[in-house]
Amino acid sequence: xxxxxxxxxxxxxxxxxxxxxxxxxxxxxxxxxxxxxxxxxxxxxxxxxxxxxxxxxxxxxxxxxxxxxxxxxxxxxxxxxxxxxxxxxxxxxxxxxxxxxxxxxxxxxxxxxxxxxxxxxxxxxxxxxxxxxxxxxxxxxxxxxxxxxxxxxxxxxxxxxxxxxxxxxxxxxxxxxxxxxxxxxxxxxxxxxxxxxxxxxxxxxxxxxxxxxxxxxxxxxxxxxxxxxxxxxxxxxxxxxxxxxxxxxxxxxxxxxxxxxxxxxxxxxxxxxxxxxxxxxxxxxxxxxxxxxxxxxxxxxxxxxxxxxxxxxxxxxxxxxxxxxxxxxxxxxxxxxxxxxxxxxxxxxxxxxxxxxxxxxxxxxxxxxxxxxxxxxxxxxxxxxxxxxxxxxxxxxxxxxxxxxxxxxxxxxxxxxxxxxxxxxxxxxxxxxxxxxxxxxxxxxxxxxxxxxxxxxxxxxxxxxxxxxxxxxxxxxxxxxxxxxxxxxxxxxxxxxxxxxxxxxxxxxxxxxxxxxxxxxxxxxxxxxxxxxxxxxxxxxxxxxxxxxxxxxxxxxxxxxxxxxx
Amino acid sequence: xxxxxxxxxxxxxxxxxxxxxxxxxxxxxxxxxxxxxxxxxxxxxxxxxxxxxxxxxxxxxxxxxxxxxxxxxxxxxxxxxxx
Numbered sequence: 001x002x003x004x005x006x007x008x009x010x011x012x013x014x015x016x017x018x019x020x021x022x023x024x025x026x027x028x029x030x031x032x033x034x035x036x037x038x039x040x041x042x043x044x045x046x047x048x049x050x051x052x053x054x055x056x057x058x059x060x061x062x063x064x065x066x067x068x069x070x071x072x073x074x075x076x077x078x079x080x081x082x083x084x085x086x087x088x089x090x091x092x093x094x095x096x097x098x099x100x101x102x103x104x105x106x107x108x109x110x111x112x113x114x115x116x117x118x119x120x121x122x123x124x125x126x127x128x129x130x131x132x133x134x135x136x137x138x139x140x141x142x143x144x145x146x147x148x149x150x151x152x153x154x155x156x157x158x159x160x161x162x163x164x165x166x167x168x169x170x171x172x173x174x175x176x177x178x179x180x181x182x183x184x185x186x187x188x189x190x191x192x193x194x195x196x197x198x199x200x201x202x203x204x205x206x207x208x209x210x211x212x213x214x215x216x217x218x219x220x221x222x223x224x225x226x227x228x229x230x231x232x233x234x235x236x237x238x239x240x241x242x243x244x245x246x247x248x249x250x251x252x253x254x255x256x257x258x259x260x261x262x263x264x265x266x267x268x269x270x271x272x273x274x275x276x277x278x279x280x281x282x283x284x285x286x287x288x289x290x291x292x293x294x295x296x297x298x299x300x301x302x303x304x305x306x307x308x309x310x311x312x313x314x315x316x317x318x319x320x321x322x323x324x325x326x327x328x329x330x331x332x333x334x335x336x337x338x339x340x341x342x343x344x345x346x347x348x349x350x351x352x353x354x355x356x357x358x359x360x361x362x363x364x365x366x367x368x369x370x371x372x373x374x375x376x377x378x379x380x381x382x383x384x385x386x387x388x389x390x391x392x393x394x395x396x397x398x399x400x401x402x403x404x405x406x407x408x409x410x411x412x413x414x415x416x417x418x419x420x421x422x423x424x425x426x427x428x429x430x431x432x433x434x435x436x437x438x439x440x441x442x443x444x445x446x447x448x449x450x451x452x453x454x455x456x457x458x459x460x461x462x463x464x465x466x467x468x469x470x471x472x473x474x475x476x477x478x479x480x481x482x483x484x485x486x487x488x489x490x491x492x493x494x495x496x497x498x499x500x501x502x503x504x505x506x507x508x509x510x511x512x513x514x515x516x517x518x519x520x521x522x523x524x525x526x527x528x529x530x531x532x533x534x535x536x537x538x539x540x541x542x543x544x545x546x547x548x549x550x551x552x553x554x555x556x557x558x559x560x561x562x563x564x565x566x
Numbered sequence: 567x568x569x570x571x572x573x574x575x576x577x578x579x580x581x582x583x584x585x586x587x588x589x590x591x592x593x594x595x596x597x598x599x600x601x602x603x604x605x606x607x608x609x610x611x612x613x614x615x616x617x618x619x620x621x622x623x624x625x626x627x628x629x630x631x632x633x634x635x636x637x638x639x640x641x642x643x644x645x646x647x648x649x
Contacts, residue, residue, distance in 0.1 A: 379620060493646065
C-alpha cells in the first residue's frame with residue numbers, strides 16, 4: 001500500500017473550495033465524496049510525526065499519527081459521512097461549505113502535534129461552525145449564534161494566552177501531557193473546559209445547538225466538544241480535578257433534561273451528561289478509565305448523532321420540536337421511530353447496544369480506584385440518562401398522547417444516514433472488539449460477563465418502572481411550554497438588567513448637574529444676547545459715520561498710548 | 567381520519583398487556599439476585615436488589631426534585647425575548 005502523509009484536514013479544506021465552485025446539483029455528492037476520500041487517506045497514514053516545519057522560533061507539526069489521534073480521526077470521518085448523507089437534500093451552500101470546513105478543522109485539531117497549530121484549528125472550528133446556527137435564519141438563531149461565537153472565541157483567546165505563556169516559559173511548542181501547576185497550563189485547561197462545556201461554562205451548548213438547522217445540529221453535536229475531550233485526554237490524563245468536574249457534569253444536566261420541553265435541548269443537556277462520563281474517565285486516568293473515556297466519546301458521537309438526526313427529521317417534517325406539541329408520530333414515521341429507539345437504547349447503555357461497552361469501563365475504573373461516591377453519582381446519572389434520553393425522547397415524540405400530526409416518513413437520505421448510525425450502534429454493541437482494537441491501551445475488559453449484564457438490566461428496568469409508575473399516577477411533570485433559566489441567566493437577564501438599571505441610575509444622578517449646566521447655559525446665552533445681540537450697543541446695526549467715528553477714536557487712543565510709552 | 571389504520575397500540579388492552587409483561591420482567595430480574603451471586607467490587611453491591619432499588623429510587627428522586635426545580639427555574643417561553 002502506498003504510504004501517504006496528506007493531513008486529513010487538507011482533503012476537507014480542498015473539498016470545501018471545490019464545493020463552493022461546483023454547480024448546485026453536484027454539491028451534495030461532492031460533500032459525500034469528501035469523507036469517503038478522507039477515509040481512503042486515513043487507511044494509508046503511517047504512524048509517527050510528519051509535515052514538520054519551522055514556525056518563527058518553533059517547530060510546527062501538522063500530522064501526528066498515533067492510536068489516540070487515529071481513533072478520533074476515524075470517528076470524525078464517520079460523523080462527516082453520515083452528516084453528509086443526512087444533508088443530501090440540503091441546497092444551502094453556506095451550510096455545505098461551513099460543515100465541510102468545520103469537520104476539516106476538527107480533524108486538523110486532533111492530528112496536529114504543536115500548540116500553535118492547535119490554536120489555529122481551535123479558532124477555525126469556532127468560526128466555521130457558527131454558520132450552521134445562523135443558517136436557520138431566525139432572529140433567535142442569530143442571537144444564539146452570536147452568544148455561541150463569543151464563548152468560542154473566548155475559549156480561543158484564553159488558549160492563545162495560555163499557549164503564548166507556555167512558549168515563553170518553557171520554550172516548547174509540543175502539544176503533549178501538561179501538569180496543572182503553572183498559569184500557562186491552567187489557562188490551556190480553562191480553554192479546553194469552555195469547549196468541553198464544564199459546569200457554568202456549558203450554556204453556549206444548550207443555548208445554541210437547539211437553535212441550529214436540522215442538519216446543522218447533527219454536525220455540531222459531533223465535533224466541538226469531542227475535540228475538547230480529545231485535548232483533555234492528550235494533555236491532562238489523571239488530573240484529579242477532572243473526576244469531580246466530570247461527575248458534576250453527569251448529574252446536574254439530567255434535572256434540566258427532565259423539565260425541558262424542546263427535545264433537541266433535552267439532547268443538548270444529555271450531551272453534557274455523556275461528556276461528564278468521559279471527563280471523569282480522563283480524570284481517573286488509569287488505562288481502563290482512559291480507554292473507557294475515549295471509546296465513550298466514539299460511541300457518543302454516533303448515538304447522539306443518531307438521536308439528533310431523528311429529532312432533526314421530526315423537526316424537518318412537522319416543523320415542531322417541543323414535547324408538548326408532538327406525540328403519536330410512530331404512526332406516520334415508523335422507521336424514524338425505530339432508529340430513535342436504537343439510539344435511545346445505545347445512550348442508555350442497554351447490553352448489546354454501543355453505550356454499554358464503553359460507559360461500563362469508566363464506571364468499573366471509578367470503583368477500582370476507590371471513588372465510591374463518584375461511582376454512585378455516575379450510577380445515578382446512568383439511571384437518569386435512561387430516564388430523560390432513553391425514555392423521554394422517544395416517548396414524547398413518537399408515542400404519548402396522539403397529537404394528531406400526520407406527516408410523511410423522513411426523506412430517504414435521512415433514513416439512510418440514520419440507518420448507518422443505528423447499524424454502527426448495534427455493531428459496536430454486539431461486537432465491541434473492533435472498537436477495542438482502536439483504543440490507546442490494550443483492552444482486558446470483558447463487557448458481557450453476567451454481573452455486568454444483569455446489574456445493568458436491573459438498573460434500567462427499575463428506572464423504567466419508576467417512569468411508568470410516575471406517569472400512571474400523574475406525578476410525572478407534564479411537558480410545558482416554557483423557558484428554564486440556567487447559568488446563561490447571568491448574561492442574558494441579570495447583565496442586561498443591571499446595565500439598564502445602572503444607566504437609569506446614572507441618568508438620575510446626573511440630572512441636577514445637567515439642570516445646572518442647562519440653566520447656566522441659558523443665562524450665558526441671555527447675557528450674550530443683551531451685550532452683543534442685534535439690539536446691543538456693540539452688536540447692533542451702526543451707521544457708516546458712527547463706525548468711522550469709533551475707528552478714529554480707537555486710533556487716537558492707540559496713538560496717545562504710543563506717545564506716552566515712548 | 568376515519569379510514570386511518572388502527573394501530574396495535576391504539577387499543578388500551580394491548581398497552582395493559584405490554585405493561586404486564588414489563589412488570590413480570592422486572593420481577594424476574596429482581597429474582598436473579600436470589601440465585602446468582604455477583605462478583606462485586608464494592609460492599610454496597612452485595613445488598614439484595616441494590617441495582618433495582620437504586621434505579622427506582624434514583625429516577626423517582628430525579629423527577630420529584632426536577633419538578634420542584636420548576637418552581638424556581640421556569641419562566642415564560644419568551645422570557646429572554648423582551649430585552
